[in-house]
Amino acid sequence: MLAPHLKQKVDKLWNKFWTAGITNPLVAIEQITYLLFLKRLEGLDEERIIKNKNSIYDPQYYEKGDECRWSYIKQQSNDIQHLIDVVFPWLRQLESIMEKADTNGSDLSTIGGRMSDAYFQLDPGKGAILADAVKLIDELFGHVEASSVSDDIMGDTFEYLLSEISSAGKNGQFRTPRHIIRTLVEILDPQPGMRIIDPAAGTGGFLFSAMNHILKNNTAEESLKIEWDGTPHRADGAGLVEDFDEVFNGLNYVGIDNDRTMVRIGWMNMILHGVTNPQIHQRDSLGKRKEDDKTKHLIASETYDCVLANPPFTGSVDKEDLERTLFPAAGASGKKASLAITNKSELLFVWLMLDLLKVGGRCTVIVPEGVLFGNTDAHASLRRELLTEHLVEVVISLPAGAFQPYTGVKTSILVFQKETAKAHAREWNTNNPPRTQNVWFYEVEEEAYTLDAKRNERKGQNNDLWDVIKKFKNRYENNFDELVYFQPQYFTERWRFVDKQAMSVFADVKELQHWKDRVAGIHELFGLPVDPVQARELIEATQAKLIKKLVGNILKSATPDISEKMSSKNVADKKKEAKKALNMGAKKVRSLCFAKGIKNLFDQEEVLGWQLYQNMFKETLETETELNLQEIIKGKKSSPSKSSEDEFKKQIKTIAKEFAKLDGYDVMLRTIDVQKNEDGIKETKCWSAPVRVYAQNDEWESEDGQLKGSHDENNKIRPEYVESLELYDKKGKLKEALLDPDCIEAHNWKLSAGQYKPFSFETIKSDKSVAEMISELKKREQQIIEGLDTLLDIVEAR
Missing domain, CATH: 1.20.5 (Single alpha-helices involved in coiled-coils or other helix-helix interfaces)
Incomplete structure (x- = not known):
């Protein structure tokens, strides 16, 4: 979870571009990405110089190259014209500049082409806004120049920036919710060194989530932190030895997108998550593969272990533009033989994914429900190919509001494994058994967010996605109980960023050195209880007596011998004089306890400790003032404190530091393991359906008359009966009454989860x-x- 104050800075950054007239979220993010890229370039160039390579800012390559450094841009941060006239022309020429500077093989060798059409769109008259934006970017992405850019904070910051996209508005593009992406990745379970591709990559969410999954699964449980929605933190991959570098090898993560802006954004997202040389490229994944296409090797057939995607739902493409060899033909002869069977992108993308996978490779893809039950030849042909020649593992039905506010289209997650090589595709004989024997279904009803347009968080509530992941991995166990419901336990920690201020205030706490420039829980830093409520109660309990004594002593030091001086006065006069003296004492308490130097001991962004400290001193001061007042009126003598003001200040600082340990922000986490929910569920959420089941035919006899009935005494289908059948007529239509009407093949290979849901009396109780x-x-x-x-x-x- 990103710290609240960092979220506020991201919001400010958004507002800067909004007020400057850039109201399209994608354009705003693109402009921010340009600035981030310029910041990153200077760090990469410094690394090159250390290796005795030429600087890309050298004037011999570009006259004003030195003025294109981020450090120079910061100094001229209100000069938009400088960016337009000097920096961005240089940026557009970066590829040729790199060739002159002999950068082949460096981190820069694959960057230049992405910026060849980069233009800065901020109005030249908005210099003050640019200055603010540059300052915010420099603060938010303070370490982006360094090679250790895999830090959680920078990646989380950019992800939060992307979450502000309300809708891309083009070609059905939108940002897939990250908790749904993580579900797909968990089911796919990619391993180190596997080649992974997203042919509709967008902002790169599937790719960096796959990388995080690999790191998470190779991190010690005691180190790992998982947020309530599944977001992993501290996934260091320390369990990896030989394969560690492969996790960050950009050649293992390929993303293709037709939108130039998305490519730039996705590339920067991968960079900020620590991937070196990520292969995010612009091209039409479905389009023809030309000989001179430099990226065609990235979508070569049968080259990937894993495919993850959420392709456009409702797009249509020109059949003439398609790479014909990837798809079944529209007909057997004539012009139809040279055209693809459909122009529906949601179907074409699934065929593309099959083509990209190696034999044995697996795919998880989000598809609109129509793919699973559509009646066109193309729909049925795709499902038949998946079921008969490959292994369809699971169909997970998502609730209708899962992609609000972008679309209300009902969707499902389709998971399959490639089992037939491309050379033998679509050769299945109808009398051969389908490779997929059974399909497992799960119907998700509740997940991490509400299903309306607001998509509010449902922290700590039932989430079917945890249940589906657990049950999917254990679906073949003999004792599998469909009515058991698995959920994690939720708990809260308080985190804080260990910055220079924290290091200075708590210089005596050795543990902070380990967490410098990182986020840690206050229980890890100071040995406090994990629960923030218990931590607060402990600090308040241990400091209450000290505060009471301190406030009392300061008051007494401001009112020495006041009881003796007022011994001859009446009660009313005593009260008046006593209040006057005590007010002076209270003023001294406030000046000492709430001084600027004391406030500076607290985190200046997440000020929970400061608020508690103030409240406790104010309440104690009020109580002690009244108590002293009554004692003075009664003439009770009190011994004035012998402590000096410096000693008071020392005591106050000690107390303040204890409360400062409570500064930070609360984060809801979940346990790594899931447990059986005590209440279980009344109605199953998952079920299995057979692909092909032969109907019982008691009248059938073998030619020699030795066998009667389609099934033997154990109710198993006789091979002889199967051999005697022709399931389909010459037109390819399934003959009636030969298959059980409840099996998938009898339903024209339809894969809609609800079609095979078992009947339950629970649903009709009334x-x-x-x-x-x-x-x-x-x-x-x-x-x-x-x-x-x-x-x-x-x-x-x-």
């Missing part, structure tokens, strides 16, 4: 009588008939 329910059903039937009649009238009137 307080109504049977007669009332039948009456209600008849009313609904009549409403449906009337609706169909209206629809028919509309159709016939056209």
